[in-house]
Amino acid sequence: MKSGTSLCFGIIISIFCFGVRIDASTKTVQDTNDFNNEKFELLLKRLDYVERRNDEMERRMEIMAADFREKEKALNDRITELEKLNNPRNSDNDNHVTNERFVNALDDSDNVTDETNGRDSVQKQTRTIRSGSRRARSVESDVAFFAAITPHDVEHLGINQNIVFDHAFTNTGNAYHNIHGIFTAPVAGTYVFCATVAGGIVRNDHDQTYYAYFDVNGQTLANFITYPYKQTTQMIIVKLQVGDDVSVRNNRVEYGILGVLYTSFSGFLLYQDVGSSVNIVGK
Template identity: 80%
Template sequence: MKSETSLCFGILISIFYFGVRIDATTKTVQDTNDFNNEKFELLLKRLEHVERRNDEMERRMEMMAADFREKEKALNDRIAELEKLNEKLRNYENDNHVTDERFDNALDDSDNVTDETNGRDAVKKQTRTIRSGSRLARSAQSEVAFFATVTQHDVYNLGVNQNIVFDHAVTNTGNAFHNIHGIFTAPVAGTYVLCATVAGLSVSNDQTYYAHFDVNGKYVAKFITHPYRQATQMIILKLQAGDDVSVKNTRAEYGILGAMYTSFSGFLLYQDFGSSVNIVGK
């Protein structure tokens, strides 16, 4: 009887000890599951944050692309209008050229006729010289046009008054644009149409980008924009042969977005025949 009691007591002790071990194991498994669940939730939150940032970036890029297309269309329309105006000017000059030839021929024919006084002969010769000089100036009409872009993706840490280097010259009729320095040098005196678009890439707390048109070291027009936004200025200037025009960064440690989002273009609208017809670089 005593042995049976001891045996029952031993069995109860074993069952109790086994139950305690099961509880401890269950608690450990539960703690591990809780830790894994917390870690999974944290990773899930990070993934959602990254997805939101990606969606926001895609929206910004779509807005920037739409803005660029709109400004590009406006610029192309403006250039087309100016080209039509330039074509009318060339037609007008060609018409006047024909008129000058007829006038000169009439004067040449009249030279064979004896005039009443020597004064009339002097007037005819002087008039013929003026007309011939005008025709010579028109024949020296220069063709100047350029379009260049920044092909590097991003340009950081620009200095104060540092030229923006538009390294890829798509069009450079007349070779007046220098893509190594980002400078346009007027080859002849005249009226020029110039246009630039800059895309901001500010790296400071200001989050605003500033640039300006520069002519021979003087401000002419200013740009203000924001990261992944573009600003465009079109200016019309009367330049002398040898004048330098560039687009400069205004504040230190700022940058621009490249990849052809930033560009510089221009062309000669009217040549000034009232001054010397010498062409720079010819």
């Protein structure tokens, strides 16, 4: 009896354990299926997100392509307009090439004798270029000089007397007059002048100061102040008309300056007024 009971109990226990194993296996399979379902749903969501991103990128690319086409069309239209504007100018220039000519501002005149060394100087001419009704910028005339006192000192100068820089090393355009120490503007324009004055022996023991000044048509433009055996330099930039005079003048009686290349005067034409022509001023 006991054996039969034990057998039955063993069978029941076996069936229970088998049932438990079946339940555990079923639960494991169910958990695995749930996990796979979750992964599948996540993959579906990611795929949907990628598709939406791809659609958005395609729309943006279409917009950019349309914008590019519009800008390309606008650029081509602009190029066409510029070509239309440029073609008449080119044809007009071609028509005027054969008619373009140089016009001399002055008729030929006699050569002018250089005061310092008797050389003949070539008259400088201003040229203008005409093309149709338009006028180009004038070609500047050559005007430049450099002069110095040589070889002796200058003493006993009178008040407001021109300092004569007797030797002109350079006198392009012959506008500087070495006999009078005066520069006379041959053309209207803006000029640059520079002078260096070296003080000489002063007879007055109470005042060793020497004074001079730049004179432009009788007007003082810049002053010099120096002392015995010392130099001072001034530079001016001034607008002149044809025939205007520029010189360096003494400012006190009986005062002297050093020569032997210690005292000099120079100038040049910076730029010429448009339309101004060369005038050879009598010397």
